[in-house]
Amino acid sequence: MKNISFVAIISLLLLSCSKELDQTPISEVGSNNFYKNTEDFEDAVTGIYSTLDIYPNEQFYLSEMRSDNLYGVTETGVRPYEKINNFDLTIATNEDVSREWDNDYTGIMRANTVLDEISEDAVPDANIRNRMIAEAKFLRAFFYFDLVRLYGKVPILDHVYTPTETLNISRSPVSEVYDLIISDLNEAVLNLPESYPNNLVGKATSWAAKALLGKVYLTRSGPTYGIEGPGLDSGEYDKALALFNDIIVNGPFGFVDDYPAIFAYDNEHNPEIIFDIEFITGGTGAGASYPSISVPNGYLEANDVGFPNGEDRKEVSADLIAAYPDGDIRVDFNILMGYTDQNDHFNPSPFFVKFINLNEAGQDRFDWGLNYPVIRYTDILLMKAEAILMGNAGNSADVDNIINLVRKRAGLDDVTNVDLDMYLAERRREFASESKRWYSLVRTGKVLEVMNAWIPEEDVQNRMNLMDANQIIYPIPSDQITVKEGLYEQNPGYN
Incomplete structure (x- = not known):
């Protein structure tokens, strides 16, 4: 079950915290001595977590x-996301490009307030x-x-x-930004607990800090382009x-044999x-x-969730399905190949349904109770395989074993002599809709090759631009x- 106490505090802060998005660059003059005692600072730290509420949405876009x-x-x-999809060069004014910048700096401001005042x-x-x-x-x-991955x-x-x-x-x-990131994470590794009591489950642990630090090293080891x-x-x-x-050998996590169970609403905080x-x-x-x-408005309307919101199309690529x-x-758990709308018309447009359970709908389309998995154990296993493949470090037999463990859960036969392309293909299938594919292509040096081969094949409406290295990061918001x-x-x- 989800921890009600910690989440309830976050919910109050989501309703009451004011995000200073009109101030650029983001900053704020302290807390005016608002935080006086341990309880106040617990609320302040929870307020930092509350900044993560739009992170899943912006990662999707x-x-x-x-x-x-x-x-x-x-x-x-x-739609704003179309210019992102199309590699448009005029997206400095795009609302998603600016919203993520603002939100990250809001979180940083809140963290700095705690660090300055405690x-x-x-x-x-x-x-x-x-x-804290x-x-x-x-x-x-x-x-x-x-921020550094996006901008x-x-x-x-x-x-x-x-x-x-x-x-x-x-x-x-970028190197100086990484210096701060690594310094902060090393301190977090030393001082965060390995676990929390039930009423605080969901907070960052030392294991989460190690996992993020490993991803940081993996990312900055990638090519510069x-x-x-x-x-x-x-x-x-x-x-x-x-x-x-360290996480694999010593951590309290494990490989869940049932793939859909990882994302079940009644199985949060699973291994x-x-x-x-x-x-x-x-x-x-x-x-x-x-x-x-990730789903069409018509699908939600036909299932009595949400309200009309105009045209919406986020179609899973034919290449991914194939x-x-x-x-x-x-494939069937991650993707629905189409739906029948309220007019009994079938729309053959495939879309992601990985995180949707219509029986768990809340008050509207913006009210779902499923935690968002930022880092999961399978990701650690696969990033281990990536580190071996990219760095010629470790045992190559471990790569085959990891890939085959993931494939067995998916109902697939074993493979041998896994190379980088095979690894990326398996990772793509595993993490579809979890907003990891782009970053995987970037840090393994494959993004230009893969995307510029895919765009002409997939772009049936002739809207997309071929990309160059500059589009690996986004523009600074205008x-x-x-x-x-x-x-x-x-x-x-x-532009």
């Missing part, structure tokens, strides 16, 4: 929609105080990692600044591998889940909207560029 898993083109071409007087128990600091640093690292260079705000002060802080090199993006060609696959092995984002339904204000954003071998149980002339330069390749 900025990652899954960007990849070869979706072909999101409508007849009218007016003291021995306010939180006398050193263990509790150190745990570690949570704030884990989440700050989480937000900065999201490349970003301004480093490592404590609370006034709006005037932020106008003198330019974007830092000649841009100032997330890859630094640092060759730290051994560091990533050591962290993944697969290393870190998730907590949601609860029932009119609390903390329900999730991400389960329904990538599932006969007998793979994941409202950030205009806040002060010369403070930020736009990422190359964007």
Whole structure:
């Protein structure tokens, strides 16, 4: 069962916290000594977690929609996600591009507020105080990692600044952003607990910090593509591998044999889940909207969920569907090949239904009670295989064993001599709709090759542009560029 106490606190904060989205770059002048004691700081830390509420949605639009898993083109071409799908060069004003930037910096501001304000007087128990600091640093690292993967260079705000002060802080090199991320995560590893009592399940653990740190090393080890993006060609696959092995050997997690059970509404916090984002339904204000954003409005209307919302098309690519071998149980669980609308008309447009259970619908299409799996155990296993393949570190036989473990759960036969392309294909099938495909292609050096082969085959409406290396990251949002002339330069390749 979901932890009601922790989620209930988040729900209150989601309703009451004001996100200073009109202030660019994002910052805020402290808390005016609002936080006085341990309880106040527990609420403040929970407020940082509450910033994650839109993370699943924005990852879908900025990652899954960007990849070869979706072909999101409508007849009218007016949806914001279509320009992302199409590799449009004028997306600096796109609402999703700016919303994720704003939200990440809101989370960073909240983390910095805790880190700046917490003291021995306010939180006398050193263990509790150190745990709160570690949570704030884990989440700050989480937000900065999201930023660096999406935008490349970003301004480093490592404590609370006034709006005037932020106008003198330019974007830092990617390597310096990673330095802060790694420093924060190393401290989180040391000071976060391995687990929590039941009333606090859902908070970041030391295992979650190790998992995220391993992904950070894996990502910055990837190729640079000649841009100032997330890859630094640092060759730290051994560091990533050591962290993944630690989690596999010593962690309290496990491989769930039943694939659909990983995502069941009545099976949250199962052994697969290393870190998730907590949601609860029932009119609390903390329900999730991400389960329904991948499905057509007509499907929801036909099933008495939600309300009309105009044209909506986020079609699963034919290439992804064809990538599932006969007998793979994941295809039917992940994808619905069409639906019958309220007029008894069948719409043969495939879409993701991985996170939808119509029997669990809340008050509307924005109110689902399913936690969002950010890092799960299968991801750790597969990233271990990736570290071995990319870094020539570890035992290559382990790669085959990992891939075959995943394939067996999917109902598929074993394979041998797994190479990078076979690995990426299996990872794609496993994590469809979990917004991991784009990042996998980027960090393994395959994104240009794969996407530019896929676009001409899939783009039946001739809307998409071929991509170049500049489109591996997004533009800096235009409202950030205009806040002060010369403070930020736009990422190359964007208008």
